[in-house]
Amino acid sequence: MKWPAKRIAQACSVPLLIILLMGAGDDARFDRLGHKMICACGCRQILLECNHVGCQYSDRMRGELSTWLARGDSDDLVLQAFMQKYGQTVLAAPTTSGFNRVAWVTPFAVFLAGIALAIFVVLRWRSLPQAAASPSVQALDNYRQQARKETAEL
Amino acid sequence: MPYLGSFALLLALALSVYSLVAGVLAISGRCPPRTAELLGETARRAGIAVFMAVLVAAAALLWSTFHDDFSVSYILHHSNRDLSAPYKFAVLWSGQEGSLLFWALLLSAYGFVLRLRHKVDVRLVAHASVILAAVQVFFLLLLNVAALPFAMEPGPPPADGNGLNPLLQYAEMVIHPPMLYLGYVGMTVPFAFALGALIMRYPGEKWIHITRRWTMVTWLFLTCGIFLGAHWAYSVLGWGGYWGWDPVENASLMPWLTATAFLHSVMMQEKRGMMKVWNVWLIFTTFMLSILGTFLTRSGVVSSVHAFAQSSIGWWFGGLLIATAVVCVFFFVKNRSHLKSENKLESLLSRESSFLFNNLVFLASCFAVLWGTLFPLLSEAVQGEKVTVGPPFFNRVNVPIALFLLLLTGVGPLLAWRKTSWESLKRNFAIPAGAAVLTAVFLIVGGVRPWHDPATFYSTMAISLAALVAATIGSEFLRGARVIRGHTGQSLAAAMLRLTQRNTRRYGGYIVHFGVVVIAIGLAGAAFNKEKEQELGNGDKMMIGAYTLVCRSYTQDDNRNFSSEWAILDVYKGDRQIGTVFPERRFYKASQQPSTIVANLSGLKEDLYLVYAGKNNDTDRPIIKAHVNPLVAWIWIGVLVIVFGTFVALAPNAAAVKVTQPARVQTAAVEAGD
Numbered sequence: 074m075k076w077p078a079k080r081i082a083q084a085c086s087v088p089l090l091i092i093l094l095m096g097a098g099d100d101a102r103f104d105r106l107g108h109k110m111i112c113a114c115g116c117r118q119i120l121l122e123c124n125h126v127g128c129q130y131s132d133r134m135r136g137e138l139s140t141w142l143a144r145g146d147s148d149d150l151v152l153q154a155f156m157q158k159y160g161q162t163v164l165a166a167p168t169t170s171g172f173n174r175v176a177w178v179t180p181f182a183v184f185l186a187g188i189a190l191a192i193f194v195v196l197r198w199r200s201l202p203q204a205a206a207s208p209s210v211q212a213l214d215n216y217r218q219q220a221r222k223e224t225a226e227l
Numbered sequence: 228m229p230y231l232g233s234f235a236l237l238l239a240l241a242l243s244v245y246s247l248v249a250g251v252l253a254i255s256g257r258c259p260p261r262t263a264e265l266l267g268e269t270a271r272r273a274g275i276a277v278f279m280a281v282l283v284a285a286a287a288l289l290w291s292t293f294h295d296d297f298s299v300s301y302i303l304h305h306s307n308r309d310l311s312a313p314y315k316f317a318v319l320w321s322g323q324e325g326s327l328l329f330w331a332l333l334l335s336a337y338g339f340v341l342r343l344r345h346k347v348d349v350r351l352v353a354h355a356s357v358i359l360a361a362v363q364v365f366f367l368l369l370l371n372v373a374a375l376p377f378a379m380e381p382g383p384p385p386a387d388g389n390g391l392n393p394l395l396q397y398a399e400m401v402i403h404p405p406m407l408y409l410g411y412v413g414m415t416v417p418f419a420f421a422l423g424a425l426i427m428r429y430p431g432e433k434w435i436h437i438t439r440r441w442t443m444v445t446w447l448f449l450t451c452g453i454f455l456g457a458h459w460a461y462s463v464l465g466w467g468g469y470w471g472w473d474p475v476e477n478a479s480l481m482p483w484l485t486a487t488a489f490l491h492s493v494m495m496q497e498k499r500g501m502m503k504v505w506n507v508w509l510i511f512t513t514f515m516l517s518i519l520g521t522f523l524t525r526s527g528v529v530s531s532v533h534a535f536a537q538s539s540i541g542w543w544f545g546g547l548l549i550a551t552a553v554v555c556v557f558f559f560v561k562n563r564s565h566l567k568s569e570n571k572l573e574s575l576l577s578r579e580s581s582f583l584f585n586n587l588v589f590l591a592s593c594f595a596v597l598w599g600t601l602f603p604l605l606s607e608a609v610q611g612e613k614v615t616v617g618p619p620f621f622n623r624v625n626v627p628i629a630l631f632l633l634l635l636t637g638v639g640p641l642l643a644w645r646k647t648s649w650e651s652l653k654r655n656f657a658i659p660a661g662a663a664v665l666t667a668v669f670l671i672v673g674g675v676r677p678w679h680d681p682a683t684f685y686s687t688m689a690i691s692l693a694a695l696v697a698a699t700i701g702s703e704f705l706r707g708a709r710v711i712r713g714h715t716g717q718s719l720a721a722a723m724l725r726l727t728q729r730n731t732r733r734y735g736g737y738i739v740h741f742g743v744v745v746i747a748i749g750l751a752g753a754a755f756n757k758e759k760e761q762e763l764g765n766g767d768k769m770m771i772g773a774y775t776l777v778c779r780s781y782t783q784d785d786n787r788n789f790s791s792e793w794a795i796l797d798v799y800k801g802d803r804q805i806g807t808v809f810p811e812r813r814f815y816k817a818s819q820q821p822s823t824i825v826a827n828l829s830g831l832k833e834d835l836y837l838v839y840a841g842k843n844n845d846t847d848r849p850i851i852k853a854h855v856n857p858l859v860a861w862i863w864i865g866v867l868v869i870v871f872g873t874f875v876a877l878a879p880n881a882a883a884v885k886v887t888q889p890a891r892v893q894t895a896a897v898e899a900g901d
Contacts, residue, residue: 111615117473119618121758122466165617167602172610176602180595180624187587195580198571 232287239280354423390817410449418514465823478520488589500569735876742868752858
């Protein structure tokens with residue numbers, strides 16, 4: 074029996090969705106969102122990791138996070154609410170919109186550009202005429218093997 | 228004693244200036260040969276004397292600390308009478324002025340060793356010595372003008388000092404900063420050799436041989452310093468982690484990344500006379516990153532939890548950075564023809580290419596760290612608003628890059644110099660790749676779900692790639708050892724030992740790679756961390772992972788240095804009691820600051836990490852924060868393996884083995900490797 078591609082995709086996506094959504098309760102959301110923000114006390118620590126004695130902010134912010142989650146708001150809305158109250162610096166990482174996107178894109182762009190440049194350089198060098206003709210790869214392997222055998226007296 | 232210290236610093240500055248000026252005159256070629264020789268010798272001796280003078284200054288500061296001389300401003304702000312003796316040593320590097328004095332002391336000590344060993348190459352050492360003297364002049368100028376360690380307090384001295392920062396009152400803090408400084412400062416030596424060799428158009432690669440050992444030693448110090456810092460953060464800060472991507476941590480990581488890249492690419496220059504420009508700039512960059520890190524964290528340009536060291540002297544380091552860059556660019560442009568490559572890359576499938584890619588990945592990672600550290604400044608300039616660039620950014624950007632690097636660590640040793648055939652690569656790669664796939668399958672069967680979230684995916688990848696690298700290393704050792712066994716009849720273990728002794732650098736390097744594998748597994752464990760916070764009264768229970776904590780009692784104590792409160796917790800795994808722990812919170816009286824003493828039950832599988840988070844004011848009962856952190860111990864074990872591997876790589880090669888009996892079995896022909 075031939076299964077249509079659409080049916081296969083549906084069959085695969087259902088268990089995948091179940092697995093992805095498993096355990097995505099309020100505790101998991103609290104943990105996830107609490108790790109996306111930093112404590113506003115100035116310690117620069119992740120909200121759920123701030124452990125200052127008598128910190129005036131972390132307990133209150135955790136309480137606020139629980140309240141927002143209990144209201145059933147989406148993750149984006151919760152983060153927006155925190156940004157409105159504490160400023161953009163409450164987020165532990167730049168957003169992926171506007172100029173902040175540059176923060177995310179640049180390291181990978183530089184990395185890929187570097188790799189591309191390296192490949193280009195190797196290929197260009199390879200195309201240049203050599204002073205003496207190089208033996209073939211297979212010949213090199215054979216020479217290497219022979220040299221090892223002959224120098225194996227150690 | 229403070230006056231003696233001040234005088235010693237002034238004398239050291241004068242000697243450094245003489246060492247620099249006389250050294251420049253000696254190597255400039257403008258004096259008659261005999262005069263130049265005499266000038267060079269006096270410059271060398273002045274350089275040696277600088278060490279003595281700075282040593283006296285450092286000893287004077289320590290003497291004043293141990294004698295509670297609070298008329299000295301630095302000691303007043305960083306020590307107190309009840310501070311125990313080991314921590315009084317730590318006072319030397321706990322503040323701005325003292326840490327700069329310590330920096331100057333280490334730099335002069337390195338210079339002392341370098342100048343004593345000048346016969347290794349008199350002309351090259353003379354050039355390197357001049358560059359070291361120039362850097363030394365900078366630090367001594369700073370200590371004599373802008374950051375005075377012996378500045379006196381106005382009026383009568385106070386009865387007691389403000390005390391040492393409580394976070395620094397921990398055994399590792401007596402070792403961590405010196406290690407880190409040894410690494411930072413030590414990078415000046417390879418820098419001095421590289422710049423000296425470029426200035427004098429040094430023929431051949433001898434400077435590389437001299438520099439390589441210095442770089443390895445200082446790299447080892449930096450590695451130990453970084454991981455001691457991580458271990459300290461884990462043990463003291465009480466947030467359950469070991470790396471927070473703080474700008475100061477980043478400042479130590481960046482030169483480490485470029486120095487590691489250099490230790491790899493330098494092999495290309497030694498073996499094939501390639502990448503000379505690249506190597507010189509890697510050394511320059513490593514030194515400049517050390518200075519940049521110091522500038523960033525001491526100028527207050529970026530905010531850091533290590534705020535004790537912020538002041539206006541940061542701009543001095545900005546000046547040094549610019550001056551260094553100008554000097555490096557000038558001599559590079561002037562003498563770049565000297566750095567022409569003797570060979571060309573011939574194939575993408577070659578050891579040379581793998582080194583090139585490995586270097587690119589190290590530099591990409593370094594750039595990502597630098598970019599993340601500086602992006603808040605850029606954002607403020609462009610958007611008018613600062614953003615936070617914290618652990619989520621660094622983890623998401625650096626983890627994929629690090630995984631690629633781990634893959635290269637596994638593939639690189641399988642490639643031969645110049646060219647490797649696909650057939651050879653496939654043959655050598657089959658077992659490591661199989662090990663990686665098997666590991667991934669084993670993890671998934673064991674309940675790990677890489678598709679659950681990115682952290683689990685990356686962890687699975689890291690452990691699988693660690694298996695790939697371990698298999699590569701194992702097969703390299705086995706291949707070589709079998710050949711030796713075939714010729715000598717030794718056992719496989721003895722043959723492996725002999726193999727390592729014969730090429731310590733190569734096999735020491737593999738041991739270092741194995742240490743990296745162990746660390747990668749340890750880091751991968753972070754994806755499975757668990758944490759829980761609960762108020763615990765007498766007899767109350769708390770469950771986390773496989774553990775049950777029962778609060779037996781909680782109590783408090785008081786001594787002259789600090790007051791403390793702690794909980795006494797019995798720890799059960801199943802029905803079996805595995806220990807009693809005492810998570811503690813201290814309050815230091817002199818500095819009026821709290822500190823955490825974490826209780827950690829550490830095992831190979833996981834750590835049970837307990838923090839006394841304080842008391843609930845309403846119920847007066849302690850709040851305990853519990854973390855179960857899998858595989859953390861692997862990180863510290865991996866570091867020990869790296870240290871061992873580096874020592875092996877530093878050891879000289881043993882003489883060739885005598886054949887005691889004729890070859891019996893000719894086994895696996897080695898096709899890859901050098």
